[in-house]
Every structure is written in structure tokens, then in C-alpha cells.
Amino acid sequence: MKKLTQKMEFKPFCVLVAIILICGVISGGDFFKITIVEGHFYGRLIDILRNGSRYAILAAGMTMALGTGGTDISVGSVMAIAGAIACSIVDGRILGGLNGNVFVAVLIALLAGALCGAWNGFMIAKLKVQPMVATMILLTAGRGIAQLIADGKIVTITSEAYYNISGGYILGLPVPMFIAVGVVILFLLLTRSTAFGIQVEAIGVNPGSSRLAGIKVERNLWIIYILCGITAALAGLIESAGIKGADCNNCGLMIEMDGILAVAIGGTSLAGGRFSIISSVIGALIVQTISTTIYAFGVAPELTRVAKAVIVIVVCLIQSQAFLTQVKKIRIGKAGKKEAPAV
Amino acid sequence: MENTILRMEHIYKEYPGVKALNDVAFSLRAGEIHALLGENGAGKSTLIKVLTGVESKNAGTIEMDGKEISPKRPVDAQNAGISTVYQEVNLCPDLSVAENVFIGRELRKGMRIDWKRIHEKTRELLKDFGLSINVEERLDNYSVAVQQMIAIARAVDVKAKVLILDEPTSSLSAQEVKRLFDIMRMLRERGMGIIFVTHFLDQVYEVSDRITVLRNGTYIGTYDADKLPMIELVGKMIGKDYESLEAIPKLSGDRENVEELLRIENGTTGAITDISLSIGRGEVTGFSGLLGSGRSETARLIFGADRMTSGRTVMEGKEESIRNPLDAILHDIAFCPEDRKKEGIVGDLTIRENIVIALQSKRGVLHKISRKEADEIAERLIKELAIKTPSADQKIKNLSGGNQQKVLLARWLATDPKLLILDEPTRGIDVGAKAEIQKIVVELAKKGMSCVFISSELEEMERCCSKMFVLRNKKIVGELYGEEISQSAIMRLIAGEENV
Numbered sequence: 042m043k044k045l046t047q048k049m050e051f052k053p054f055c056v057l058v059a060i061i062l063i064c065g066v067i068s069g070g071d072f073f074k075i076t077i078v079e080g081h082f083y084g085r086l087i088d089i090l091r092n093g094s095r096y097a098i099l100a101a102g103m104t105m106a107l108g109t110g111g112t113d114i115s116v117g118s119v120m121a122i123a124g125a126i127a128c129s130i131v132d133g134r135i136l137g138g139l140n141g142n143v144f145v146a147v148l149i150a151l152l153a154g155a156l157c158g159a160w161n162g163f164m165i166a167k168l169k170v171q172p173m174v175a176t177m178i179l180l181t182a183g184r185g186i187a188q189l190i191a192d193g194k195i196v197t198i199t200s201e202a203y204y205n206i207s208g209g210y211i212l213g214l215p216v217p218m219f220i221a222v223g224v225v226i227l228f229l230l231l232t233r234s235t236a237f238g239i240q241v242e243a244i245g246v247n248p249g250s251s252r253l254a255g256i257k258v259e260r261n262l263w264i265i266y267i268l269c270g271i272t273a274a275l276a277g278l279i280e281s282a283g284i285k286g287a288d289c290n291n292c293g294l295m296i297e298m299d300g301i302l303a304v305a306i307g308g309t310s311l312a313g314g315r316f317s318i319i320s321s322v323i324g325a326l327i328v329q330t331i332s333t334t335i336y337a338f339g340v341a342p343e344l345t346r347v348a349k350a351v352i353v354i355v356v357c358l359i360q361s362q363a364f365l366t367q368v369k370k371i372r373i374g375k376a377g378k379k380e381a382p383a384v
Numbered sequence: 385m386e387n388t389i390l391r392m393e394h395i396y397k398e399y400p401g402v403k404a405l406n407d408v409a410f411s412l413r414a415g416e417i418h419a420l421l422g423e424n425g426a427g428k429s430t431l432i433k434v435l436t437g438v439e440s441k442n443a444g445t446i447e448m449d450g451k452e453i454s455p456k457r458p459v460d461a462q463n464a465g466i467s468t469v470y471q472e473v474n475l476c477p478d479l480s481v482a483e484n485v486f487i488g489r490e491l492r493k494g495m496r497i498d499w500k501r502i503h504e505k506t507r508e509l510l511k512d513f514g515l516s517i518n519v520e521e522r523l524d525n526y527s528v529a530v531q532q533m534i535a536i537a538r539a540v541d542v543k544a545k546v547l548i549l550d551e552p553t554s555s556l557s558a559q560e561v562k563r564l565f566d567i568m569r570m571l572r573e574r575g576m577g578i579i580f581v582t583h584f585l586d587q588v589y590e591v592s593d594r595i596t597v598l599r600n601g602t603y604i605g606t607y608d609a610d611k612l613p614m615i616e617l618v619g620k621m622i623g624k625d626y627e628s629l630e631a632i633p634k635l636s637g638d639r640e641n642v643e644e645l646l647r648i649e650n651g652t653t654g655a656i657t658d659i660s661l662s663i664g665r666g667e668v669t670g671f672s673g674l675l676g677s678g679r680s681e682t683a684r685l686i687f688g689a690d691r692m693t694s695g696r697t698v699m700e701g702k703e704e705s706i707r708n709p710l711d712a713i714l715h716d717i718a719f720c721p722e723d724r725k726k727e728g729i730v731g732d733l734t735i736r737e738n739i740v741i742a743l744q745s746k747r748g749v750l751h752k753i754s755r756k757e758a759d760e761i762a763e764r765l766i767k768e769l770a771i772k773t774p775s776a777d778q779k780i781k782n783l784s785g786g787n788q789q790k791v792l793l794a795r796w797l798a799t800d801p802k803l804l805i806l807d808e809p810t811r812g813i814d815v816g817a818k819a820e821i822q823k824i825v826v827e828l829a830k831k832g833m834s835c836v837f838i839s840s841e842l843e844e845m846e847r848c849c850s851k852m853f854v855l856r857n858k859k860i861v862g863e864l865y866g867e868e869i870s871q872s873a874i875m876r877l878i879a880g881e882e883n884v
């Protein structure tokens with residue numbers, strides 16, 4: 042039992058369950074209602090899973106970047122680039138020879154994501170630019186690139202096949218969920234059944250020692266930022282399929298913050314070291330649940346951000362070891378004072 | 385005479401699984417230098433941490449000037465008049481000397497900081513210490529020794545009654561140590577009580593009035609320094625006969641009959657040029673020289689830690705290209721670097737992970753070492769090297785310096801190397817652990833492993849090495865074998881006198 046509670050995933054999981062329960066009680070049970078329409082599941086929980094998929098996919102990549110003590114704030118812009126490329130190809134605006142082949146469009150968009158990641162990797166691993174600054178370049182430039190690709194317009198497309206990336210169903214459940222599960226499984230395989238995970242943690246704790254212990258620090262950083270780029274591209278595809286077009290100005294706007302937040306709520310230290318992809322996915326679901334509920338409860342739009350901030354603060358405090366120790370100290374302090382006269 | 389300013393009694397401190405302090409007592413008089421001694425893990429650091437409020441005790445009393453105090457934070461201890469200078473200089477390298485001395489208690493003129501007065505005061509203060517340096521210069525432009533003095537100056541200026549010096553001499557040269565001791569004596573004259581934590585026993589006898597010994601978290605006793613012979617002191621520290629540890633088998637050191645394992649020809653890196661040397665199988669090869677003489681750089685060259693820009697590495701007769709640490713590991717070379725904290729341990733990972741990490745690199749990232757195998761390897765090496773820890777699951781940063789060093793040794797032994805390079809493996813660790821490490825090295829060599837041993841302590845080098853390269857100004861200036869190796873011979877080469 043003690044082992045279970047000490048797992049990194051334990052606390053975020055409890056928080057998620059608690060939030061969902063609270064939402065359920067406040068909504069009088071509506072929250073849990075899942076109906077089946079035309080063989081598809083509908084309901085708030087399904088919404089959370091569908092919309093949370095993007096965050097979960099992003100968080101998987103982001104976790105590793107944060108695990109090395111770095112960060113990738115360019116993911117939102119990479120999403121925009123991927124969306125713009127895929128939609129433009131499907132629309133036939135660029136690479137007309139492909140006849141709008143959705144499969145190839147997706148592949149090229151993912152490659153573009155990998156390329157963006159490689160650029161970040163080059164800046165960080167080779168040129169030793171601080172990750173925050175290095176990825177900031179693509180954060181600002183990326184949207185410009187996306188607009189160049191989309192010719193400054195919102196590219197709208199009509200392609201059932203492409204819509205399915207976000208709106209489709211498999212076994213009655215939304216497609217993005219399956220994509221997210223697939224990504225998470227791949228990442229888990231990569232980090233758990235090879236030594237990649239522990240090497241990432243070692244780099245995060247002490248890059249100098251890691252190098253002398255024979256870890257290829259540079260190569261691992263490249264790989265991680267490329268993976269970050271690919272996950273961002275995937276999230277971008279889902280988002281653009283959801284709105285049936287590429288909106289370069291708004292696609293993935295500020296999503297890097299939610300991504301980092303999800304990882305932080307999951308308990309991975311932003312300073313690097315121990316990380317858990319499962320924890321981050323749970324963190325992503327927490328972030329999504331908060332967003333969904335705020336809308337569902339009809340909080341005035343101008344207050345949603347404030348409401349979200351308050352909830353996030355509470356969640357983070359519950360997660361913070363330092364905070365809990367402090368609380369404990371205060372409690373013990375009070376108890377101690379009461380005992381003092383008796384001694 | 386009995387002018388006790390600090391009295392600690394019945395101190396208990398427990399960490400999960402470890403009784404760090406078990407009914408420990410300590411008292412300090414005004415105007416004395418009191419050495420606190422013990423092996424790694426004896427509880428010295430914990431006692432200091434309890435006293436300075438870094439850790440809180442589980443039980444016991446601390447009295448300052450007859451009044452009970454219970455410091456919960458470092459600042460509480462400071463307010464009570466207890467100042468500490470830690471082993472690693474705890475200052476801000478990017479700030480100026482004066483800023484470092486006055487940080488947190490800047491002198492003000494109205495709302496503004498009065499830099500002029502701060503600079504003046506700092507200059508005055510440092511003059512007491514025999515330092516006349518530019519106080520507006522960045523701190524890291526000065527040597528570690530000077531930084532240490534500045535740290536002490538800062539500590540003393542907080543109007544302290546008790547000054548704790550935790551391993552202050554481990555990175556100082558002999559001359560700098562002498563200066564530090566002069567300062568300590570001067571402070572003693574002023575009536576300050578000084579707690580001196582160190583592992584250099586001869587230094588203890590040079591300045592200390594009294595000695596308190598801890599062992600395994602328990603209080604062994606307090607003695608007058610002039611009434612306790614060193615050999616008895618060592619016995620009290622390690623709890624057994626020193627002689628048994630002293631008995632290190634001497635290697636033969638034969639100039640002719642040694643098979644070559646590795647040869648560097650005209651090796652050049654960014655730090656060092658044109659080094660040629662040969663290392664024999666089953667030998668302990670020493671690199672001697674002063675700090676900055678190129679001995680560490682030569683080790684880094686062999687291991688590929690610094691990239692070789694020209695020159696050849698020949699291993700077992702074949703030319704090999706070793707361009708980075710991983711190449712070296714794949715060629716069965718291992719390297720414990722000088723800076724244990726920065727380049728050795730991976731602090732937040734467990735002992736087990738720290739032990740298998742290099743072996744994992746050697747096998748390749750795709751061939752993950754199973755938990756079961758990792759457990760076996762860790763357990764075996766923890767036992768073999770007598771690493772003191774409740775379990776392999778402890779974070780390595782929670783171990784004492786000597787035990788961290790043993791974990792690093794274990795990390796490399798796990799890779800089964802042919803050549804083991806140890807750069808200052810015994811720095812900052814106590815007599816017992818030191819002797820153990822020396823013994824391990826010599827025994828490994830007897831089994832056919834080659835070792836490169838680097839140490840500032842000539843006595844240790846003389847004892848362990850069968851062959852010796854002496855370096856000066858980034859050049860090899862001499863080679864000694866077997867019986868030729870003596871402290872005087874090494875010193876003559878270092879000093880640049882003609883060959884022995």
C-alpha cells in the first residue's frame with residue numbers, strides 16, 4: 042500500500058478523480074451521463090477524453106523535454122504549421138500532384154513537425170542555446186511560416202477522411218483518443234523498455250556526470266525535441282481536422298502553457314529529473330476537465346480564465362511537497378505549543 | 385578556564401532507516417579551536433546541520449551562553465551567533481567580492497545602498513585576513529583559497545561567537561592552509577570558539593586545543609589534543625587497529641617486464657599539448673604534479689572527456705579512436721573525475737541507478753538492464769566495497785562523500801574495465817574510507833586491472849603507485865618506477881630540479 046501511494050502517478054490520479062467527482066456532484070449526476078446515439082458514445086466524459094487527447098499527446102512530448110531540464114514553447118506554432126501544411130495539401134493548394142491525398146498530407150505534416158523539432162534540437166544540443174530561448178524563435182517565427190504556407194488565409198477544406206482525424210469514431214469512441222493512447226504507448230515503450238527514460242532523467246539531473254557515464258547527451262536531446270515536434274504536429278492535425286480548416290493565427294495559441302501545466306500538475310519537476318508520462322497524461326486530463334467544466338457550468342466567459350487559475354493554484358498546492366510540509370509544520374507547531382506547559 | 389559558550393547534550397537525530405546521531409554531546413569554550421572528527425557517516429555533518437538549523441534534531445538540548453536555543457532555520461543559528469563556512473564555498477560567483485560579503489545586510493544610505501561604505505568596510509575586513517584585493521572584482525576571478533577566506537570574512541563579520549569551519553582546507557595548498565591557520569589563531573585570540581571539521585589529522589594537531597570524536601553516530605569522547613597521540617586518535621575514529629588498514633601490499637613496479645596496455649602518442653586537447661605516455665597492464669600508474677600541472681587534463685585526454693584534436697591512442701597494440709567518453713567505455717576504460725559533485729554523481733537518482741548507468745551505456749540504450757540484474761549488481765558491489773547505506777534505493781546525494789566515491793567506483797567496476805582512471809578519489813573523505821579505497825585499487829591491480837591514480841597527497845601516491853609520471857606546466861617532466869618513487873624524488877621533479 043505504501044508503495045502505491047509513493048508512486049508519482051498517485052497524487053495526480055487522486056486529484057483527477059476528486060475533480061471529476063466534485064463536478065459530478067455539482068452537476069447532479071449529469072456529468073457522468075453517457076448516451077449512445079447512432080452507435081457513438083456521447084457525454085461530458087467523452088468530450089473530456091476527445092478534447093483532452095490533444096493535451097495528452099503534447100504532454101507526452103513535453104514531459105521528456107522538461108525531464109531533461111529543458112522546455113519546448115514552440116509546440117503551438119508547430120501545430121499551426123502542421124495544420125497549414127496538411128490542409129493546404131488536402132485542398133490542393135500546394136503539391137497539387139498529390140490530388141489531396143490525406144494520408145500523404147498527414148505524413149508530410151508530421152515530417153514538418155519533426156523538422157521543426159530538429160531545428161530546436163540543433164539550437165539546444167549543438168549551439169547550447171537555452172531551451173526557452175531556442176524554442177521561442179520558432180514560437181514567434183512558426184506562425185509566420187504557417188501563414189506563408191497558407192498564404193495568409195484561413196484554409197478551409199472539405200474532406201471526410203481528414204475530418205475523421207478529429208470527429209471520427211472507432212468502436213463508438215472518438216478517434217483522437219485512440220491516437221493519444223497510441224502515442225502514449227509508444228512513448229512508454231521508448232522510455233520504459235529501453236534505457237532511454239533513465240538516460241533522460243540522468244541528463245536532467247546532471248548533464249556533466251551523464252556525459253562522463255557514456256550517455257550521448259547531444260543525441261538524446263535531438264531525439265527528444267524531434268519527438269516534441271512530431272507530437273505537436275499530431276496535435277495540430279487533430280485541431281485543424283476539428284475546425285475543418287487551418288487557422289494559422291489561432292491554432293494551438295497559448296497551448297504550450299497548458300502543455301507545460303499538464304506536465305507540472307503531473308508532478309514532473311520543471312528543473313529536470315524524474316518524469317512520468319502517465320502522470321503527465323493525467324495532468325492533461327485534469328487541465329481539460331477544468332476547462333470543460335468551467336464551460337459546462339456556464340461560468341461567464343470573462344471569468345473562465347480566473348476560475349481556471351484558481352483551480353490550478355489549488356491543484357498545484359496539493360501537489361507541492363514543500364507546501365504540505367509547511368502545513369504539517371504549522372500543525373505540529375500548534376500541537377507542540379499546547380503540549381509545552383505539561384512538560 | 386571553564387568558559388563554555390556552546391553546549392550540546394543528548395542530541396538524537398534519525399533519518400529514515402539511519403540513526404545519524406545517537407546521544408551525542410559536544411561543548412565549546414570561548415577562545416578555543418575544537419576539532420570535530422570522525423569517519424564519513426560518523427555524524428559530523430549531521431551534528432553541524434543540527435547546530436546550524438539546517439536539520440532539526442529529534443531530541444536533546446543546545447545551549448548558547450547558558451540559554452537554550454533550538455535553531456529551526458540557518459538564520460536562527462546566525463542570530464544566535466553561530467556562523468558556518470561550508471566545505472564548498474557558498475558564495476555567489478557572479479557577484480563582486482564586496483557584494484558577497486555584505487549580501488543580505490547591505491549598508492544603506494536612505495533608500496539606496498551605500499556602495500562606497502560597503503567597499504571600504506570590505507577592504508578593511510579583508511585586511512585583517514591579510515588580503516589586499518580589488519573588492520569590486522567578480523568573486524570567481526579569485527582562487528578557491530581566496531574565496532574561502534572571503535567566506536570566512538563574511539561569516540566572522542556577522543558578529544559571531546561560534547565559527548564552524550567544515551572541511552575548510554580540502555581545496556587549499558599548503559601555504560594557503562598556513563594562512564588560514566594564522567587567521568584561525570587570530571580569531572581564537574579574540575575569544576571566538578571555532579569548530580574545525582576536517583579529515584587531515586596532522587592539521588588537527590597543528591591548531592586544535594581539543595578534539596571530539598564521533599563514530600557511527602555515537603559520541604566517543606573529548607580529549608585534549610596534546611594528550612592524545614595520533615595513532616590512538618585514529619583507533620578511536622575507526623574503532624579498529626589502524627595497522628590492519630595500513631598494510632597495503634606493495635606492487636613490484638618493474639621497468640622491463642610490463643606488458644603495455646595503452647599508449648598515447650602526442651595527444652593534444654584544448655587543455656594540453658603533445659603528451660606521450662604508456663600505461664602497463666596490472667600497474668598502478670600515478671600522475672603527480674601540482675594543481676593545474678596537467679595531471680587531470682591528461683586523464684581526461686585518455687578518457688575522451690576532453691576531445692583529442694591530434695595524436696594517437698594505441699590500446700593493446702591496435703590504434704583506436706576515442707573521441708568521447710562512450711568510446712572510452714566501449715574500449716573498457718573507466719574514469720572517476722575529480723569533481724565528484726559536478727561530473728560524478730547523478731544526485732537525484734538512486735544508488736542502484738548510479739551504479740548501473742555506465743554499464744547501461746556500454747551495453748547500449750536498447751538493451752535495458754533488467755531490474756533484477758541491476759539489483760544483483762548493486763547488491764554485490766555495495767557488499768564488496770562496503771558502501772554504507774540502508775538500501776540501494778537511497779538517493780546517492782544522501783550519502784556521505786566517501787560512500788558516494790565508493791558508489792562511483794562501483795559504477796566503473798560494474799563495467800569490468802581494463803583501465804580505471806581515478807582522479808583524486810580520496811579527496812574530502814576520511815582516513816578509514818581512504819585506506820579502503822587505496823587497498824581496493826592495489827588489489828584490483830594485482831588482479832590484472834590497470835589503474836591511473838591521481839592525488840595531491842604524495843604520501844598516498846608513494847604508497848599506491850608502481851609507476852609514476854610527474855607533470856609540471858602541462859608537460860611530463862619525469863618517469864619513476866617502483867623503488868625510485870619517493871616523496872622527495874617526486875618533489876624534486878615537481879620543483880624542476882634535475883633528474884634524481
